[in-house]
Amino acid sequence: MPDIKYEIVKELGVLAEGRNGWTKELNLVSWNDREPKYDLREWAPDHEKMAKGITLSNEEAAELKKLLNAIRDL
Template identity: 50%
Template sequence: MAAKITYTIQEELGDLSVASNGWKKQLTYTSWNNRDEKFDLRSWNPDHTAMTKGLTLTKDELLKLREILNNLDLDKY
């Protein structure tokens, strides 16, 4: 039997996209299993009761990602 995962979305920081079925790819600030909050990127159903696999980032990791994105030449891709 799989362990139950608990989560509390502290803040919805922004939507990256919305699918035709209403699921939103969002950046949130979320606590998983009563641990400290992290930045979280994944898709959620409209009432946040179901989600896809996602990516959680610490503040330092998010800052590094921002640095990488700011230096990325998107015209190259």
């Protein structure tokens, strides 16, 4: 499997921390030198290892925000 290149462009926030020290984070990440996307996944403390996660374009993140705001307003 080829190496995956990534750069955390901006750390937006930590949602939770596990007992193992890994943190679930929302970041802006550039994967393989592409345009940065919103990224939600668990990271090791040194950001050298990561779990599976999801990436969202600006448009997808805006739609998710609308959905989350609607849930909050219930």
